[in-house]
Amino acid sequence: MRLANGIVIDKEKTFGQLKFSALRREVHVQNEDGSVSEEIKERTYDLKCREQGRMIQVSVPASVPLREFDYNAEVELINPVADTVANATYRGADIDWYIKCDDLVLKNKGQAPNNPAPKK
Structure with missing residues (x-):
């Protein structure tokens, strides 16, 4: 059973402050024969969640570059959806x-860590 479109989340009420911890795992695409390919499907990150009072895992598509923020850097989720x-x-x-x-992304910066700010 799956929810058709997931549950759209009010970020502030559900998560409060989120702090980056680490990359948890990379999920790879499975080949037709059942073996694991080198292609990455998504990455899952561990985030410290103040409102939930524990660590949560959040998955981001592989089309987004690898996020390597500083430990405890405050981050924000873009268009989060919960599903079951x-x-x-x-x-x-x-x-x-x-x-x-x-x-x-980093909170209040709206910018990825590997994308430098444009020069003025």
């Missing part, structure tokens, strides 16, 4: 939540 995957069990269902976004 449910698997039926003998006692009901196991449900996993996940968060995806279009991009991850």
